[in-house]
Amino acid sequence: MTKDGKKIALVTGGTRGIGRGIAEKLADEGYFVIVNFANSETAAKELMAEFKSKGQSGSAYKCDVSQETEVAEMFSRIEQEYGTVDVLVANAGITRDTLVMRMKAEAWHDVIETNLSSLFHLTKAVLRNMMKNRFGRIIAISSIVGLMGNAGQANYAASKAGIIGYIKSIAKEVASRGITANVIAPGFIATDMTALLPDELKEMSIKHIPNGRAGTPEDIANVVSFLANVESNYIQGQVIAVDGGMSLS
Ligand code: NDP
Numbered sequence: 001m002t003k004d005g006k007k008i009a010l011v012t013g014g015t016r017g018i019g020r021g022i023a024e025k026l027a028d029e030g031y032f033v034i035v036n037f038a039n040s041e042t043a044a045k046e047l048m049a050e051f052k053s054k055g056q057s058g059s060a061y062k063c064d065v066s067q068e069t070e071v072a073e074m075f076s077r078i079e080q081e082y083g084t085v086d087v088l089v090a091n092a093g094i095t096r097d098t099l100v101m102r103m104k105a106e107a108w109h110d111v112i113e114t115n116l117s118s119l120f121h122l123t124k125a126v127l128r129n130m131m132k133n134r135f136g137r138i139i140a141i142s143s144i145v146g147l148m149g150n151a152g153q154a155n156y157a158a159s160k161a162g163i164i165g166y167i168k169s170i171a172k173e174v175a176s177r178g179i180t181a182n183v184i185a186p187g188f189i190a191t192d193m194t195a196l197l198p199d200e201l202k203e204m205s206i207k208h209i210p211n212g213r214a215g216t217p218e219d220i221a222n223v224v225s226f227l228a229n230v231e232s233n234y235i236q237g238q239v240i241a242v243d244g245g246m247s248l249s
Contacts, residue, residue, distance in 0.1 A: 001083050001084065001086060001133075002032045002057075002082050002083050003083065006030065006031060006032040006057065007030075007031050007032065007086040007087060008031065008032045008034065008078070008082060008083055008084065008085050008086050008087070009023075009026045009031040009032070009033050009034070009085070009086065009087035009088075009089065009228065010034045010035075010036065010078070010085045010087070010088050010089065010126075011023045011026070011033065011034070011035050011036070011089040011091055012036045012065050012089065012090055012091050012092040012118070012122065013036065013037065013038075013065075013091045013092030013093065014033070014034075014035025014036055014037065014047075014060075014089075014091065015035050015037045015040045015043035015044045015046075015047050015060070016037075016040055016043055016191070016192060017189075017191030017192055017193060017217060018091060018141065018186065018189055018191055018217045018220050018221075019035065019089070019091040019092065019217075020035075020043070020047065020217060021216070021217025021218050021220060021221040022089055022091060022217070022220065022221045022224045023035050023047065023058070024047075024050075024221070025218070025221035025222065025224065025225050026087070026089075026221075026224070026225065026228065027051055027054070027056040027057075027058060028054075028056070029225060031087065031228075032057050032058055032059075032082065033051070033056070033057075033058035034058060034059050034060070034061060034078060034082070034085070035047060035058065035059075035060050035061075036060070036061050036062075036063050036065065036074065036092065037060060037061075037062055037063075038062070038063070038064050038065070038092070041062065044060035044062075045060070047060065048060055059078075059081070059082065061074050061077065061078070065090075065092050065114065065118035065121065065122060066110075066113040066114045066117060066118050066121075067121075068117075068121045068124075071118070071121040071122055071125050072121070072125055074125075075125040075126065079129070084129035084130075084132075084133060085126050085129070085130075085136075086130075086133070086135060086136060086137065087136075087137040087139070087228045088122060088123070088126045088136070088137070088138050088139070089139045089140075089141070089224055089228075090118065090119050090122050090123075090138070090139070090140045090141065090163075091141040092114065092115075092118060093114065093115045093141065093143075093159075093193075094110065094111060094114045094115065095111065095153065095156050095193060095196075096110055096111050096155060096156075097152045097153050097156065098152060099151065099152055100154045103154065103155060107155055108155045111155040111156055111158075111159050112155065112158065112159050112162075114159075115156070115159035115160065115162075115163070116158075116159040116162040116163060116166070119140055119163055119166055119167075120166070123138060123170060123181075126138070127170075127174060127179070130174070130177070130178075130179050131174065131177045131179070133178075134177055134178040135178045135179065135230075136174070136177075136178065136179035136180075137179070137180055137227060137228045137232075138167070138170065138179065138180070138181040138182070139181075139182055139183075139184060139224055139227050139228065140163050140166075140167050140181075140182075140183050140184070141163075141183075141184055141186065141220070142160040142161075142163040142164055142183045142184065142185045142239065143156070143157075143160040143185055143186060144185045144186070144187050144241055144243050144246060144247040145157045145160055146159075146160025146161040146162075146163060146164055146185060147161070147164075147185060147239070147241070147247060148247060160185075163183060164183050164185075164239055167181045167182065167183045167237065168181075168237045171236050171237030172237065175236050175237075178233070180227070180232065180233060180235060180236050181236070181237060182227050182235055182236070182237065182238050182239075182240065183238070183239040183240070184220060184223055184224065184227070184239075184240050184242055185239055185240065185241045185242070185243070185247070186215060186219075186220050186241075186242050186243060187209065187215055187241065187242065187243025187244055187246035187247065188202075188205045188206065188209060188214050188215060188243070188244075188246060189214060189215040189216065189217065189219070189220060190214040190215070190216060191217065194214070202214075205246075208246055208249060209243070209244040209245060209246045210244060210245030210246070210248060210249075211244030211245055212244070213244065215242065215243065215244055219242055219244075220242055223240055223242050227240075
């Protein structure tokens, strides 16, 4: 909470794609929104200017979330400068797609460290104060690939499935302290990540979505907003697929 009583939300990978949609939604709702980025400094500056022009407040921190010491340093700066984090949205993620037969150990480790170990570092850093405050919301962005598997994405699927097991465990550890921990599993969302895919694959993916369209960052942001709400305190350790029905088939 900031000194002037605003809830603080931290969105990792918050300057682009899904993370940006989440950051904008939470800022619209009056949160003090801290976005983290690894490389996109220009986008971070643009987002801060956007917040300012709308009379919203927030801040941006450069930090590689796969690095425990960088994450710890980011949290101590946030706490000194603004206050303790009320809502953590662990969104940052990468893909290094290839078949297992061709996958180098580096592609395995990069994806596991960035997508999964980051969640361990972030929750370690945030939980102590959430427990003291008797309030917290931890929302991790997984993927339906973590539920279903996907050829060519074994490293990514393992990281996203790992997020689910980890969050369910955290939920059991902290539920009695006013904290909830939940997972959102997006389907096919139009961002830079999916723009990389060949057109044929994109068209095929969209054909498999009962809702008949790709998702948008706003589709995910709406569910984050719902889970972050004080009144969502009885939703615990759940995985919510936000995929237009893609995982039904
Ligand atoms: P993008 O590729 O558009 O954005 C990825 C974001 O993650 C960027 O903001 C990037 O920051 C950040 N990031 C990557 N590595 C690090 C790191 N080491 N430290 C800090 N930030 C980092 O992806 P999307 O917006 O599409 O995806 C967001 C999340 O949603 C990911 O976890 C992804 O796996 C998940 N998801 C996406 C789906 C989709 O269809 N798009 C479907 C299912 C899940 P920077 O630019 O500064 O490097």
